[in-house]
Amino acid sequence: MDTGKCPRDANKMLFTLESEKLSNGVARVSLVLKCPVCNYRVVVERLEASRDKDGNILIRRFFTEPKPA
């Protein structure tokens, strides 16, 4: 997977972490590749952490496959 350059303008893309709290108590963290010039973004990986009824932390892991431009 080539993650180095923006497919739109060939600028160097940067890794950023974005976290958000969902309304059902799930914390979602996304690893995003972002172009600082045109704001093109690709979600590389996504984690969701939640607690079950016994208080155990459950982590689900999602991968996304960027499509070629």
Ligand SMILES: [Zn+2]
């Ligand atoms: Zn760009």
